[in-house]
Amino acid sequence: MYDIVIIGAGVVGTAVARELSKYQLRITVLEKNNEIACGATKANSGIVYNGHTARPDKLKGRLTLQGRQMFEALCRELDVAFKPIDMLIVGFDDEDGYAHDEILCPSRIVTTTVPIEGGVCKRLPVRSSEPLPKEWIGEWMRLVKELRVKAPVRVGEILIVGILGTGTDVISSKGVAQDQ
């Protein structure tokens, strides 16, 4: 009989087992493959993230930073070689602004479809007029899904002005004529 059974011997399962081994517990780790770390753990790129790609107010951002802070001590304990290398992000021209924004404030043009009444088709493709910060996409979708449109609609017609208090409109991606 075990107190705790951990399923999966990737980095998460084995780290949980190691942490719990500090307590008086009978623990086992079950792995379906014939070796540990044969899943995502085996395939990863070996980057020790420092938290710069995740929002600090999100759980992922907080855990990434916390994990990075724990990493060096853990490597010492487990006798794993680790040499931190600083990261330098370099932009050479205006086009590299995309890479800069992608790291610091990633944004996307958002597209979806909404119902259209009295048109030659039943749904109208719509999109944001400008890229929207990624963390707003869920709220954008929620608001836009409530939109009801009547035909005719011109391509590029503004359907919602300045959604979410931004300068970004919701526009039609297609013209739809009235059904005769």
Ligand SMILES: Cc1cc2nc3c(=O)[nH]c(=O)nc-3n(C[C@H](O)[C@H](O)[C@H](O)COP(=O)(O)OP(=O)(O)OC[C@H]3O[C@@H](n4cnc5c(N)ncnc54)[C@H](O)[C@@H]3O)c2cc1C
């Ligand atoms: C291509 C790629 C690159 C990545 N690069 C990085 C990186 O540079 N830096 C970084 O921090 N993260 C990176 N990641 C993410 C990171 O590798 C994963 O988040 C991490 O390895 C997940 O560990 P895990 O233990 O949750 O999953 P896994 O390593 O997948 O472990 C799950 C284990 O559970 C086993 N299992 C599944 N079902 C059962 C079952 N029913 N019974 C028994 N065993 C079972 C599997 O065989 C597997 O061994 C990358 C991921 C990928 C795919």
